[in-house]
Amino acid sequence: xVSDVSLSADAERALVAAEDASARANVAIVSxxxxxxxxxxxxxxxxxxxxxxxxxxxxxMRTSQGMGSEAPxxxxxxxxxxxxxxxxxxxxxxxxxxxxxDARVLAIGTIASDEVSPAFFESLGMTRHxxxxxxxxxxx
Numbered sequence: 001x002v003s004d005v006s007l008s009a010d011a012e013r014a015l016v017a018a019e020d021a022s023a024r025a026n027v028a029i030v031s032x033x034x035x036x037x038x039x040x041x042x043x044x045x046x047x048x049x050x051x052x053x054x055x056x057x058x059x060x061m062r063t064s065q066g067m068g069s070e071a072p073x074x075x076x077x078x079x080x081x082x083x084x085x086x087x088x089x090x091x092x093x094x095x096x097x098x099x100x101x102d103a104r105v106l107a108i109g110t111i112a113s114d115e116v117s118p119a120f121f122e123s124l125g126m127t128r129h130x131x132x133x134x135x136x137x138x139x140x
Contacts (some may be wrong), residue, residue: 005090010046010103014039021061022076026068029079032115035086037061039107046103049138052124052131063123081115088113108135 007015018038022030040057043049052060078086089109093101101109110116111128121128 004099005093006100007106008100008102010042011039011101011106014042014103014106017041018078018082019076021058022065023072025062025065026071027065028068028072028074028076030076030082031065031079032081032085032110032113033061033064033117033120035078035082036107036110036116036120039103039110042103043107043135043138049134051134052126056124060120060123064117064120085110085113085115088115104135104138108132111135 014035015038018030018034021037021041022028022034027034037057037060040049040052041054044054044057086106086109089101089106089112092109092112093099093105098105111132116128121131124131126134
């Protein structure tokens with residue numbers, strides 16, 4: 001949890017998915033792209049987010065963050081961009097009087113934080129705006 005704002009179960013799953021994606025790519029630092037990708041993967045599992053598909057999301061994370069040749073020696077950690085995106089999201093939720101971040105809000109906040117590289121969206125085949133529109137339409 002980020003101070004007085006907590007994470008829903010699906011947001012917690014999104015963080016795990018981000019760590020897993022980073023580890024699968026042999027990258028020791030979870031990036032904002034991994035954070036967004038993890039949230040999108042969880043939203044795909046929940047249904048309702050028809051595009052982008054899981055394969056597109058995985059490819060966008062790999063393309064924007066690369067692949068390491070060997071597994072990281074230490075546990076995967078959240079990098080400064082992912083932490084900044086989470087902090088930004090928590091601040092917006094707090095400002096709006098909310099107390100919980102779910103996977104959809106985490107995805108929207110990560111995009112709005114400007115921590116995600118253009119290469120991620122390019123590889124996803126969607127603009128930031130198109131992805132935000134898809135997320136706005138997502139029904140929890």
